[in-house]
Each structure stands twice: as structure tokens, then as C-alpha cells.
Amino acid sequence: MEVNVLTGTLLETNNYILESNGKVVLIEASANLNSVKELVKDKEFVAILLTHGHWDHYINIEKFAEEFKCPIYLTEQANEKINTKEKAFYADRNPKVDLTPYKLIYIKDQDVLDFGNDLKFKVLATPGHTNCSVCYLACVKDETLLFSGDTIFNNGIGRCDLPTGSPKEMKESIKKILNLPEKTVIFPGHGELTMLQIEINNLQQL
Ligand SMILES: [Zn+2]
Numbered sequence: 001m002e003v004n005v006l007t008g009t010l011l012e013t014n015n016y017i018l019e020s021n022g023k024v025v026l027i028e029a030s031a032n033l034n035s036v037k038e039l040v041k042d043k044e045f046v047a048i049l050l051t052h053g054h055w056d057h058y059i060n061i062e063k064f065a066e067e068f069k070c071p072i073y074l075t076e077q078a079n080e081k082i083n084t085k086e087k088a089f090y091a092d093r094n095p096k097v098d099l100t101p102y103k104l105i106y107i108k109d110q111d112v113l114d115f116g117n118d119l120k121f122k123v124l125a126t127p128g129h130t131n132c133s134v135c136y137l138a139c140v141k142d143e144t145l146l147f148s149g150d151t152i153f154n155n156g157i158g159r160c161d162l163p164t165g166s167p168k169e170m171k172e173s174i175k176k177i178l179n180l181p182e183k184t185v186i187f188p189g190h191g192e193l194t195m196l197q198i199e200i201n202n203l204q205q206l
Contacts (some may be wrong), residue, residue, distance in 0.1 A: 024044065046070055
């Protein structure tokens with residue numbers, strides 16, 4: 001699996017473009033559509049995965065769904081957040097996004113999403129930053145990759161003070177992540193990638 005990253009919005013949210021034998025999965029949907037198209041070219045775009053319902057992660061989702069005609073995977077709570085201003089991240093900046101014309105697939109903890117080739121992911125529900133936060137775990141050959149959204153960053157964790165955030169749930173989610181192999185490579189929603197073994201000391205102290 002080849003991992004490419006493009007950032008989107010002023011918050012520089014990482015969008016991961018994952019390719020394996022001509023198939024592509026996009027994690028998050030806030031990058032520039034044309035930049036993604038240029039990277040993907042004629043490859044088959046099979047899915048968009050969202051880690052949670054904050055606008056800096058999905059602001060261009062309608063454009064992607066329209067262009068690539070692929071299903072969108074998200075939690076039911078993430079869709080609710082996208083549709084409900086009060087629960088959103090900075091409600092006044094929340095864009096109006098209507099996902100009803102698109103194929104939505106609701107995911108939950110421990111679901112396995114298998115798109116063929118190496119594009120196989122396990123969903124880990126990791127509430128804390130929001131009630132709808134998930135991480136996507138991929139095992140490719142002997143490597144473990146974690147797409148961690150805003151749950152874990154390089155040298156930090158996501159805020160828990162936004163609507164539906166919970167420091168208590170975040171602690172439990174971090175515990176879950178600490179059970180993964182130490183060599184897990186972490187691809188966060190913002191900032192540089194890292195490894196669990198680098199973050200472990202900080203995370204154990206939370
Ligand atoms: Zn967020």
C-alpha cells in the first residue's frame with residue numbers, strides 16, 4: 001500500500017490517499033479535489049473514510065463523492081454531527097453539507113472494511129475528541145498502520161473540550177491504542193507522522 005498525504009483547509013488537515021494495485025481509498029475529504037485527481041489519475045477510487053464529523057476533515061466531501069461515485073464510510077454520530085449545527089465544531093463555520101444523495105455506510109467499533117488488495121482496515125472506536133471519533137487500523141505485511149484522526153498526534157492528543165468531547169472517554173481510547181504493537185506507525189489528522197513507541201511515554205502518563 002502506498003500512502004500519500006495532501007493537506008486541506010487552513011487547519012492543514014491531513015488527507016491520506018492510499019493506493020494498492022490500482023485501487024484508492026481516501027481518508028478524510030478536505031483536500032483540494034484537483035490535487036487528489038492529479039495524484040489518483042485513472043485509478044479506481046473505492047471509498048472515502050471519515051475519522052469524525054469535524055468540518056476541517058470533510059469540507060470537500062460532496063465534491064469527492066460526486067467525482068468518484070464511491071461510498072462514504074462514517075459513524076452514524078459523525079453524520080449527525082455533520083447535519084446538526086449545535087453539535088458541530090465552531091458551529092458558525094460549519095459548512096452546509098448534504099450527504100443524502102450519496103451512499104453512506106455506517107461503521108462501528110471492530111468492523112473490518114475490506115476493499116481488496118492491501119486496502120483492509122479495522123475500525124477502532126476512539127471517542128474522546130468527539131463521540132464519533134474512530135481510528136482506522138491497517139496491517140500491511142508485517143507493518144501496522146494507524147490512521148488516528150484527531151485522537152493522537154505527533155507529541156500530543158486531540159482536544160476534549162469541544163462539543164461531545166470527553167477527557168474520560170479519551171483516556172479509555174488511549175488505553176486501547178496502547179495495546180497495539182509498539183512499532184505501529186501513526187498517521188494523524190494533523191501534523192507529522194509518528195510511531196507508537198515514540199508516543200508511548202507521553203500517552204501512559206495521561
Ligand atoms: Zn477534530
